[in-house]
Amino acid sequence: MTGSAASPSFRLAYVPGVTPGKWVRIWQERLPDIPLELLAVSAAEASGVLRDCTADAALVRLPVDRTVFSAIPLYTETSVVLVPQDHVVTAADEVSTEDLADDVVLHPLDDVLDWERPPGQPALERPATTADAVDLVAAGIGLLVVPQSLARLHHRKDLTYRPVVDAPQSGVALCWPEDATTELVEDFIGIVRGRTVNSTRGRVQAPAQTQPERKRAEPKGGARKPAPGKGARGGAGGTRGGSGGSQSPRRGKPRRRS
Known part of the structure; x- marks a missing residue:
């Protein structure tokens, strides 16, 4: 229902008065390799094009038959x-x-x-x-x-x-057959709900950071090595002969007895 495996497409029907332009532009930005085909239908024809798979989803006016279709209300008109x-x-x-x-x-x-x-x-x-x-x-x-x-x-x-x-008042909704919730339908749901491209609920996501990229982002060898003169023993300047901070006890000559 989303075209052949070699050339998928998404077919969106819409009724008079509904303007899908904003969502279509977002689709073209996120899924440039998958054409979105628009189909203008009358309010009475909307359910028919979904039942016979002429369209994958439709922007319709409520109510719809909820025993057959899933629907996400989008807005209500004056x-x-x-x-x-x-x-x-x-x-x-x-x-x-x-x-x-x-x-x-x-x-x-x-x-x-x-x-x-x-x-x-x-x-x-x-x-x-x-x-x-x-x-x-x-x-x-x-x-x-x-x-x-x-x-x-x-x-x-x-x-x-x-x-x-x-x-x-008339409510407008995104509607699709309940038994045909395809991956492309999920993509369009994410768009009309305002999900970002990185949303974990959306199928289309930005590429994850690769292992080599993560390694380059971390200091070599994991934890940062202490700078010279700032070893773990004795705290800052804790090496022997260092200046500042706590130092090791002096080992000078013993005092002469009187």
């Missing part, structure tokens, strides 16, 4: 309401779902927010995609609540957005 530039909502810095009660709020079929009940008035039909819903917002048909990254992805000069303080 939800925003996308509105025309001249909408009354733009007068506030943030809004609540109650503030949207009198507006038509579009609920596309690929909506990634887990609503118990979507806010506002329902549209006559649900748009097929978020991109279709954005076009309807621009046409003045209704408003749209999405994760902030999707509002940025579908940016238009005639639209803006405001945070919705009590809307469900």
Whole structure:
């Protein structure tokens, strides 16, 4: 699932709004000989490309089926309401779902927010995609609540957005099949978790210091030899005739008896 033994590669799928660029750059620095292939998929397609091994791992929106997939939550996004530039909502810095009660709020079929009940008035039909819903917002048909990254992805000069303080939020996670935790998957896990290249938990590590290098780093013969005049006997200057410190007793001529 990481390519042939002769030419391994790592295939990473990602859903709209997720930007894997930072992690891809780190991968290329640490593993320049192993290509990382990016695969853009819709939120609905993400689990399928993992099940059929089209991708080794994916950056997805939660929730995922934890009986099949392992997942590491990475971050949670703010939800925003996308509105025309001249909408009354733009007068506030943030809004609540109650503030949207009198507006038509579009609920596309690929909506990634887990609503118990979507806010506002329902549209006559649900748009097929978020991109279709954005076009309807621009046409003045209704408003749209999405994760902030999707509002940025579908940016238009005639639209803006405001945070919705009590809307469900979308969590983004790294996900992979539980029974396919390969060494390359472990490498990518280390990258998204911010492990350094020398981390003992990461597979890719800096070369250990070799035995000859360790020998060169140590003084020859192990412990440092004492400098001349500083032998072990008698402490500093403990050799016979030395100056300073404690010395051996003098052996002069005996005194003449009177």
